[in-house]
Amino acid sequence: MKRKNLVNGIILAFSVVLIRFIDVRVYDMNIIVTLLLLVALIYGAMRIVERFPSLDQSVSKRTSFTVNTLVIISIFLVFFIFKL
Template identity: 45%
Template sequence: MTKKKVLNGIILAFSVIFVRFIDVRIYNMHTVLVIGLIVGLIAALSKLASRFSSLEEPISKRAALAVNFVVILALTLSFFALEL
């Protein structure tokens, strides 16, 4: 597994939390707009991440599992703590 794949999971989680926070707390948006914003943000951040060649390096399974666990934990805690 490469660092880029792990970063894509982080980008996905950040995008969902960020857009959902805006939708719930700042401005109530239509569902189609929310989905479009999430997809656009993920695409833009993934495109930006693909420019860094250092992300093609492999990462150990243990480190990838730890990062994925932290991402899932952050998603769960943010949805409960921020009441999203």
């Protein structure tokens, strides 16, 4: 697995958390606006990630598993702590 794939997964996960936090705590948005904002944020962040050539290097299975596990645990903790 490449580093770029890990970063894209992190972008996907934390974009959802950020948009959900804004929707619940800051401003109650319409579902269409929320989805459009989420798509724009994910697309923009992934386009930025593609510009870094150092992210094309491979990552070991252990590192990939560790990063994915930490991302999933942090998502659950954020949703639990902020009651999203």
